[in-house]
Amino acid sequence: MNVVSWPDRLLTLNDWIALPEDNSRWYELVEGVLVVSPRPVAKHQRAVWRLTAQLEPQLPEELGVLPEVELVIEPGTPSTVRVPDVLVGAAEGIEANLARWAPADVILVVEILSDGTKRTDRVTKLAEYAEVGIEYYWLVDLDEPVTLTAFHLIDEHYENVGEQTGRARLDLAGQPVIVDLPGLTGARAAD
Template sequence: MTTALPEDSWLLRIQPQPARVTAAEYEALPEEIARAIEIVDGYVVFCEAPTPDHQTAGRRLANLLERHARRAMARGHGCLTVNNDVDLRLRDIPLLNRSPDVILYRCLDRAAGERLRAEHALLVIEIVSPGSETQDTTDKLGEYARAGIAHYWIARLDNDGVTSIERYALDRATLLYKHLGTFMKDEAGGAPEVTNPIPITIDWDDLLF
């Protein structure tokens, strides 16, 4: 049995996107519009405004990475940059453009207008929000892996700050991520450390709100 929708139903007002967005069209968008959307397979995905806790966590994680990136550069790792919510081009056709919460990448040639692409990225971090569980743990997990990004972390929060970090490393033979383990804030044993993509010590106090 089929039930007709009321004439004022919001479902009847939904209009399908008429055509896929191309890379050229995306690059021509005003910055304030581009920052509010992501493009997945050419289709616009609107990004919800992050909560204050989400923004704070992103800033704390970026500060942590930047401190270790500077140390890595001093030891000969080359030029590294850390950013929040910056455009990351994963694919041109169909266009796939994401804005990771935090990203560590090799420095770009800004004078030449070089665009941030997957081959520059060393580590991407996404912070799970109530409405982003599927995107962060399934969709982006597959997209970042297929794009060849070597390391992916998923951070989770509570009212006090970052509580856990799931770590994934790329298997280049299959272009799938392997789960390396999960750091938990309350685990015994001191601040956890990683050596790749650069040496990083996770000091949980630095990730408090």
């Protein structure tokens, strides 16, 4: 049995950065508290990959899309670092190979609902992402029919701008995007 030494205090952003890399679980830092969850299962992972692949070619060249990157909500003490399922941000950040993203460089965050995170995604993250000024927030529910609930930041609060199924047509900073929601979970189309 390994004994792990752990700080007897809330973790800082530097403590977070110093943590050893571990892909066996899902980690976030919430007000200095390390939150550990099981990794998402296959259906969830496939939906993340497919959503990322659908969005990338529809974005203007100044934006890019990434799965599972660190987003520093609060760098001070106590620190909060979220790891959204999908993030759309400045292409400059991708080119700079950022390890962590600041909210000012992010236009959209997407969370795919999972058992154990639904309330956090619908309530806590909704408030956090709005508080730091992320313009768009999407929630994807993989239960049939797959649905996408879109939020747009208006006057420092998210406004629900619609729930869609099928081929969702959305606005992303004036750029129309289409998301094939059944395609996030369905079998691959035959050639």
